[in-house]
Amino acid sequence: MRNLVGMSVLSAILLAVGGAQASERTATLAVENMDCPTCAYIVKESLARVEGVSAVQLSSAGDRTVTATVTFDDAMVKVTAPTAATADAGFPSQPIGGAE
Ligand SMILES: [Cu+2]
Incomplete structure (x- = not known):
């Protein structure tokens, strides 16, 4: 189940896409x-x-x-939604350190 989709490449793309918005929060x-x-x-x-x-x-x-740092609009997304999304995909997750 290996392929060469590099996490570093994905991260670089996503960093470039992420922009600042007033109601953004991050959760890890x-x-x-x-x-x-x-x-x-x-x-x-x-x-x-x-x-x-x-x-x-x-x-x-x-x-x-693996830790996943998620940036989201807190007016649209509850903190539990990303956790539910990974669990639905077969990868249970839990917030660490609380949302900031
Ligand atoms: Cu795998």
């Missing part, structure tokens, strides 16, 4: 069960599809745990 999720770039792609897509999410950045936090 610890995502379980991820073990290859395809998993990362699926998680990234599942988060990006949540309406109101403007940016998703993944970073490695160990062999099988």
